[in-house]
C-alpha cells in the first residue's frame with residue numbers, strides 16, 4: 599500500500615505566457631510553488647510582448663527553480679518525474695520552459711511529461727480541496743480561454759462541451775478596461791469598479807442566449823457583440839459630452855459576461871447529470887463569477903469548487919498537480935523529441951509518448 603511519503607515527487611514547470619513557475623507536488627500535496635512574472639515589462643505596451651516573455655523565462659528559470667528547491671528543502675535528485683506546460687500558449691515561452699524541463703529530465707534520468715496548461719488550471723484545485731469526484735464540469739476562464747469541459751478523468755478523459763466563438767472572458771474584460779482607459783491588464787480593475795456599480799443600470803446583450811442560439815450553441819459563448827455594445831455606449835455618451843458612469847458600465851458588463859458563463863455551466867451539469875463544477879484560470883478570480891456561480895449552483899443543488907485566488911493565475915502548482923495525476927495513472931512519459939503545441943486541444947491532457 600502506498601503511503602503519502604512514497605508517492606512520486608513531481609516537479610512542475612510553467613512557461614506558457616508571462617509567468618515562470620516551478621512547484622513540487624507529492625500526490626495532492628503541494629510542497630512549494632514559486633512564480634516569477636514579467637508582467638511589469640509588458641504593462642507599458644498594453645499587452646504581452648512574446649519576445650520579452652521568452653527572454654524573461656530564460657532569465658528567471660534557474661533562480662525560480664533554485665528558490666523552489668531551497669524553500670522545500672528538496673534536492674533535485676529526489677524528484678521522481680518532471681512535468682512542463684507544452685501548450686496552449688506562446689511558442690517562444692513554451693520552448694524555453696520545455697528545453698529547461700528536457701535538460702533537467704535528461705540529466706536526472708527522470709520521466710518527462712509535456713502537458714496541457716489549461717487542464718492544469720482545473721487540476722490545481724485538488725491541492726486545496728482534495729480528490730475530484732468521479733465526474734465534474736470544468737469551467738476554464740482566462741485571457742485566452744472560456745471553455746466548458748466534461749471531465750470524466752482529469753488524466754485521461756476530457757470532453758469539450760463548448761467554448762467562446764470569439765473573445766475569451768478575460769480578454770473581453772481587458773478590452774473593456776482599455777476602452778475605459780484603465781491600466782493593462784484591465785480585468786482586475788473592471789472587476790474592482792464593478793463592485794461599486796449597479797448591474798441593472800444599463801442593459802447589455804448576452805451573446806448566444808436566444809432560443810435558436812441556445813439550441814445550436816448550448817455551451818458556447820460569444821463576448822464580441824457585448825464588447826461592441828459597451829464601446830457604442832461609451833462613444834455615444836462621449837459624443838454628447840456626458841460623464842461616463844464607469845462603475846455602472848463595469849457592473850452591467852460584468853453581469854452580462856457572468857450571466858452567460860454561469861447559466862451555461864449550470865445547464866451543462868444538468869444535461870450531463872453532474873453534481874460538481876470546478877472553475878479555473880485567471881478570470882476565475884472574478885468576484886461576480888464567484889458570487890453568481892455560488893448562488894445559482896446552490897439553488898440547483900450543485901457543488902462549486904473554486905481554487906483560492908493565488909492558484910487562479912498561471913503557476914507551477916497547476917502543472918505539478920496535473921503531472922502527479924498522469925504519473926498516478928501510469929501513463930507513458932512524453933517522448934524526448936516532443937515539441938510544444940501552441941494550440942494544444944483541450945481534450946489532450948498531455949503529449950503522449952511510447953516509452954514505458
Ligand code: KG4
Nearest residue numbers: 740741742768783785789880881884911912
Ligand atoms: O489564466 P491567466 O493568468 O493567463 C492566461 O490568459 O492564460 O488569465 C489572465 C486573464 C487576464 O485577461 C486578466 O485580466 C484576467 O485573467 N483576470 C481577471 C481578474 N483577474 C484576472 N478578469 C476579471 N476579473 C478579475 N478579478
Ligand code: ZN
Nearest residue numbers: 740879880912
Ligand atoms: Zn493560464
